[in-house]
Amino acid sequence: xxxxxxxxxxxxxxxxxxxxxxxxxxxxxxxxxxxxxxxxxxxxxxxxxxxxxxxxxxxxxxxxxxxxxxxxxxxxxxxxxxxxxxxxxxxxxxxxxxxxxxxxxxxxxxxxxxxxxxxxxxxxxx
Numbered sequence: 001x002x003x004x005x006x007x008x009x010x011x012x013x014x015x016x017x018x019x020x021x022x023x024x025x026x027x028x029x030x031x032x033x034x035x036x037x038x039x040x041x042x043x044x045x046x047x048x049x050x051x052x053x054x055x056x057x058x059x060x061x062x063x064x065x066x067x068x069x070x071x072x073x074x075x076x077x078x079x080x081x082x083x084x085x086x087x088x089x090x091x092x093x094x095x096x097x098x099x100x101x102x103x104x105x106x107x108x109x110x111x112x113x114x115x116x117x118x119x120x121x122x123x124x125x126x
Contacts, residue, residue: 002026002115004096009120014088016124020081022096022117030074033102035113036081038092038122045095047111049081052102059107064090086124093119 008020022034033052039045049070050059058070069082079096097113 002028002032002098004098004115004117006094006096006117006120009094009122011123011125012086014086014124014126016086017082017084018086018122020083020094020096020120020122022079022081024077024079024098026077029077032098032100032114034070034072034079035097035099035107035111036070036079037095037097038090039095039119040089040092047108048094050103050107050111051079057102059103059105061108083122086122088124088126091122091124093121095119 003025005023008018012018031053035050036048037045038048047061048064049068051070051072055072067085072079096117098115099113103111
């Protein structure tokens, strides 16, 4: 099976930045769409950002538009989430996930993902 491992989480002050990484196993990484999701304490997991196999299509949740940037490096089997202007409400466990389907404008509607990482904790202090 494909394994996804997130890294880069930690504690940062409001207004600061973090870059999350998701390393994937396997030679077929370039064929997958990749997504980032997050789950705050006591809340359901929600969509954050997605990128297709070539990087030509990108979609963000309204809550992170203009602040977060998703990118990928297929040669390194890695997808990134650059997070700027962080807010306390960004505090959550962030998960990386993969799928062969590009959901277009339906990414916010609880998309089905094939593989999930175990998550990395991001804590933003005020």
